Amino acid sequence: RDILxxxxxxxxxxxxxxxxxxxxxxxxxxxxxxxxxxxxxxxDSFLMRTTDAALAFPVLLFAIVWVGxxxxxxxxxxxxxxxxxWPSYARVLRSEVLRVKTMDFVTMARTMGASGxxxxxxxxxPNIVPTLLVLVSLQLGLAIVAxxxxxxxxxxxxxxxxxxxxxxxxxxxxxxxxxxxxxMPGVALSITVLATNLFGDWLRVNSDxxxxx
Numbered sequence: 001r002d003i004l005x006x007x008x009x010x011x012x013x014x015x016x017x018x019x020x021x022x023x024x025x026x027x028x029x030x031x032x033x034x035x036x037x038x039x040x041x042x043x044d045s046f047l048m049r050t051t052d053a054a055l056a057f058p059v060l061l062f063a064i065v066w067v068g069x070x071x072x073x074x075x076x077x078x079x080x081x082x083x084x085x086w087p088s089y090a091r092v093l094r095s096e097v098l099r100v101k102t103m104d105f106v107t108m109a110r111t112m113g114a115s116g117x118x119x120x121x122x123x124x125x126p127n128i129v130p131t132l133l134v135l136v137s138l139q140l141g142l143a144i145v146a147x148x149x150x151x152x153x154x155x156x157x158x159x160x161x162x163x164x165x166x167x168x169x170x171x172x173x174x175x176x177x178x179x180x181x182x183x184m185p186g187v188a189l190s191i192t193v194l195a196t197n198l199f200g201d202w203l204r205v206n207s208d209x210x211x212x213x
Contacts, residue, residue, distance in 0.1 A: 003167075003184055006162035006167060010167060010185065010188070011188065013074070013162065013163050013164075014144050014163065015192075017077055017078055017081070017143065017144075018140050018144045018147060020082075021085060021139075021143040021147075022085070022139050022140055022143055025081070025084075025086040025088075026086075026089050026139075028090070029087070029088070029089020029090040030089065030093060030125075030132065032051065032086070032090040032094075033089065033090045033092075033094040033128075034093075034120055034124060034125070035047065036090070036097075037093075037094040037097025037098045038097055038101055038116065038119075038124060044094075047090070048090075048094070051090045054084075054086070055087045055088070055091070060153075062080065062084065063080045063150055064155065072154065072157075073157075073158060074157050074161070077147055077150055077151075077157060080150070081146050081147065081150075084146070085143065088139065089132070089139075092135060093128055093132060093135070096127070096131050097124055100123070103127075106119060106123050106124065133203060137196060137199050137204075138196075138197065138200040140196045141192075141196035141200070144189065144196065145189070145193055147165065148163070148164045148168070148189050151163040151164070151166045151169070152165035152169045153169075154169070165185075167181070167182075167184075167185035168182055168186060168189075171183075
């Protein structure tokens with residue numbers, strides 16, 4: 001098998017899976033954060049306790065149970081990681097919603113008789129988008145690592161599809177006579193995650209108005 005071709009195809013798998021994960025998890029997290037932060041009360045308490053329980057649940061144990069029931073596939077990897085990642089979005093973005101909804105322009109809009117959905121769409125959501133973009137860029141690297149870890153353990157993208165984690169698992173058997181089979185997927189994984197993290201840092205700095213001259 002050609003290692004370079006499988007590395008290129010593995011990059012496509014990693015990026016497609018990670019992008020699908022952050023989009024799905026981000027959507028779920030945004031909805032829960034807005035509902036909990038804007039409505040408040042008992043609904044907020046219930047949603048946040050549910051979020052805390054989801055954060056405390058071991059991802060690997062959940063992945064083993066899910067794969068044991070439904071089998072290993074790319075779709076199941078996306079579902080597993082999306083269900084594991086959404087609590088981070090909900091927890092962080094809820095605090096942003098609580099901050100935005102106390103601002104003067106939101107209070108003025110509500111005083112003028114604007115409906116709750118209109119206030120959320122016009123005022124709350126646009127003001128949490130910068131934080132959401134930073135979270136997405138940072139979670140992208142984590143999703144790539146998580147996908148590679150699950151594939152390495154045999155819980156992710158099944159063979160014969162190429163994935164960096166699966167290539168690492170196959171290559172470790174040939175470290176003595178073909179070290180590049182394991183090293184190259186690891187290098188590709190490290191460089192991609194580093195690039196996404198650097199992009200997330202740049203986005204965070206440029207989205208913070210206090211750091212702009």
